[in-house]
Amino acid sequence: MNTQSIRDIFAENLKKARRAKGWSQEELAHQADIDRTYVSALERRVYSASIDVVDRLAQVLGLKASDLLRDKDYP
Template sequence: MLAVINRGRVVPGRKGGDRNIKKHRRSASFHGIVEYTPWIVARQSRPSRSMSSRENLARNLRSLRTSRGLSQEALAHAAGIDRTYVSALERRKYSISIDRLDRLAEHLGVEPHILLMKNMPADIG
């Protein structure tokens, strides 16, 4: 049975077996034992309004890709990434690393900063 540690208590889960129980490092604190959970990279379900760079990237990526006559699959293959990742970028579901931004920009024939511009120059797209 899968167990989840919730506020210092073990709560039974619905799926899995005992092999799925994760070990947590515990340390003493003023109020007793505190759970230490390592950082987990997770996609954001809904970007906040302050993340205009993500919106700019999505808009510019789609605009440049379609103006070059590339499908999501063709761009992803050329840049060495998954097609679903390109789709998620265009839908503002994921943020992008600098390395991947460089690869996409290279295959679109623009400088990386162009993908993040609020108002992309007309002669580029």
């Protein structure tokens, strides 16, 4: 059984998707029109993102919001 929180899952998926695009946190923040320090805090699990921010980040990454929240280890 996986014990990762939704915040952990989101943070990992966000970082993987950002790196797959070859973007820095600054570039992702610029594309999503949010502060770079906020992107950093999300990836470090300091803050929880609102559903609107999850959707905005997913859109600029070319994903669905559910992709950023999906536990890859869950069947």
